[in-house]
Every structure is written in C-alpha cells, then in structure tokens.
Amino acid sequence: MTRRDAGIHVPPECRDMIRAGTLVAISTSGGKDSQAMTILLSRIVPRDQLLAVHAPLEDVEWPGTIEHIEATLPGGVPLILAHVTSGKTLLDRIEERGRFPSPGVRWCTSDQKRGPIERELRRFLKANPRFGDRIVSAMGMRAEESPARARKTPWKFSERNSRAGRTWFDWLPIHDLTEGQVFDVIRDAGQAPHPAYAMGMSRLSCVFCIMASRADLRTAALLQPQLYARYCALERRIGHTLSPSGAPLPELTGIPMPRPDLPVDAPLP
Numbered sequence: 001m002t003r004r005d006a007g008i009h010v011p012p013e014c015r016d017m018i019r020a021g022t023l024v025a026i027s028t029s030g031g032k033d034s035q036a037m038t039i040l041l042s043r044i045v046p047r048d049q050l051l052a053v054h055a056p057l058e059d060v061e062w063p064g065t066i067e068h069i070e071a072t073l074p075g076g077v078p079l080i081l082a083h084v085t086s087g088k089t090l091l092d093r094i095e096e097r098g099r100f101p102s103p104g105v106r107w108c109t110s111d112q113k114r115g116p117i118e119r120e121l122r123r124f125l126k127a128n129p130r131f132g133d134r135i136v137s138a139m140g141m142r143a144e145e146s147p148a149r150a151r152k153t154p155w156k157f158s159e160r161n162s163r164a165g166r167t168w169f170d171w172l173p174i175h176d177l178t179e180g181q182v183f184d185v186i187r188d189a190g191q192a193p194h195p196a197y198a199m200g201m202s203r204l205s206c207v208f209c210i211m212a213s214r215a216d217l218r219t220a221a222l223l224q225p226q227l228y229a230r231y232c233a234l235e236r237r238i239g240h241t242l243s244p245s246g247a248p249l250p251e252l253t254g255i256p257m258p259r260p261d262l263p264v265d266a267p268l269p
C-alpha cells in the first residue's frame with residue numbers, strides 16, 4: 001500500500017528515500033503534466049533535495065518554454081538545461097537520417113531528451129556528494145495518455161542507471177492523474193499553463209510532434225507558420241513524412257505547402 005500525499009501516491013521506498021535526503025530530479029518539458037508534477041512534488045520534498053532539468057529542443061519547441069519553466073518553478077529549486085553535446089538540433093538529425101522518428105522508433109526522445117537529461121543528472125550527483133549517489137528521477141507521464149503509458153510501472157529501480165555505486169529509481173508521481181486533475185492542480189496553485197494551451201494546443205514539447213493529433217498539427221501550423229514551412233520543406237526534401245500515416249503535413253492540416261521557391265526560414269505569404 002502507498003500513502004496519498006498532496007494528490008499523489010508515494011511508494012513507501014520512495015518515502016524512505018526522500019526522508020533519507022535523496023535527490024529528487026524533476027524532468028520538465030514545460031508542459032502541463034510537468035508543471036502539475038512540480039507543484040505536487042514541491043509540497044512533499046524539501047526544496048534543497050529538488051532539482052528541475054529540461055532538455056531544450058531549441059528551434060522546434062514552443063517559444064517561451066524555458067521562461068515558463070523558470071517562472072513557475074518553486075523558489076530555491078535549481079534548473080539545469082540539458083543540451084545535446086553534438087549541438088545538432090532535431091531537424092538536423094532528421095535531415096541526416098533521411099527519416100522522421102516514429103512512435104515505434106522514437107530516437108528523438110532518447111537523442112534529444114532522455115540521453116542529455118540522464119547525463120546531466122549523473123554530473124549533478126557527482127558534483128553534490130551530500131545526496132550519497134542516490135536519486136529519484138521523476139517524470140510526468142500519465143496512464144490516461146496512451147495504452148503504452150498506462151502499462152508503465154510508476155515506481156521502478158533503474159538497472160541501466162544504477163551503476164558505479166549509484167542508486168537510481170524512476171518515478172511517475174502523477175501516473176494516475178487525469179488531464180482535468182492536472183489542470184486543477186495548476187489552477188489551484190495560482191498558476192497558468194504555457195500560453196500554447198490557451199491557443200488551442202493539447203500538448204506542448206515539440207511544436208510539430210510525430211504523435212500529435214491532426215487538430216494539434218493544424219493549430220501549430222497556424223500559430224508557427226515559419227516552422228511549419230521548414231517542416232513541409234523537410235518532408236519534401238527527404239521524401240518522408242512527420243506523420244506515421246504517410247500523409248504529408250499540408251494534407252493533414254489543410255494548410256497549403258509553402259511555395260517551392262520560398263526560403264525555408266521565411267514566413268509564409
């Protein structure tokens with residue numbers, strides 16, 4: 001049995017680790033789930049044991065994401081930005097590979113997010129011996145999002161990351177929260193989610209995500225026409241589509257492809 005604290009289940013082992021001074025790292029995308037998780041964790045974990053880490057997606061993430069994380073982070077909680085060491089953006093990598101990632105082969109997440117975040121967390125632990133090489137890595141995935149996420153274990157020892165004396169657990173503190181509860185947590189804390197939600201998006205992170213709904217792709221295309229033009233141009237160049245359905249963006253969004261002679265960084269006419 002687990003006890004419910006501040007709207008989340010805290011596994012007994014996790015509770016013991018928090019009491020023993022373990023580092024609790026919050027992976028944040030700046031999206032609503034990360035934001036609600038941060039609010040809830042800041043109520044049960046001492047601030048000096050909390051750390052936020054964000055993997056910036058540079059030109060493909062929603063503008064203002066880092067500023068939003070900074071503005072909504074509880075006082076005293078440091079934020080680390082986990083950049084890719086190669087300096088290559090997601091669009092660079094897609095161009096190199098000649099293919100977009102897919103839900104089944106989601107190298108975008110491991111390349112651009114999980115890898116850099118885990119690297120930074122290892123560095124932070126090493127530089128802060130007071131945590132005794134023990135870490136709980138919290139992520140905001142929810143069961144409601146997809147069958148694959150519903151199957152995830154909310155509290156799990158990480159074999160892969162527990163090396164060289166390090167003890168690493170992965171925790172999904174808001175796994176059983178609904179979308180409505182997530183927005184309630186944010187509102188009740190006196191905060192607002194990133195403005196992209198109010199403009200019609202249902203998810204944040206990459207503006208154009210391989211798993212986005214048609215409605216989100218259309219909204220994103222209307223809100224970010226320059227980036228939309230770059231994605232359309234990239235689809236044409238590599239002959240592969242963002243959508244696993246194989247339908248190109250203009251067909252999915254109903255918004256025409258930019259003119260072939262349009263420079264890729266120019267705004268749509």
Ligand code: SF4
Pocket residue numbers: 101106108109112204205206208209210211
């Ligand atoms: S938001 Fe979508 S496209 Fe971007 S890294 Fe995550 S899964 Fe890949």
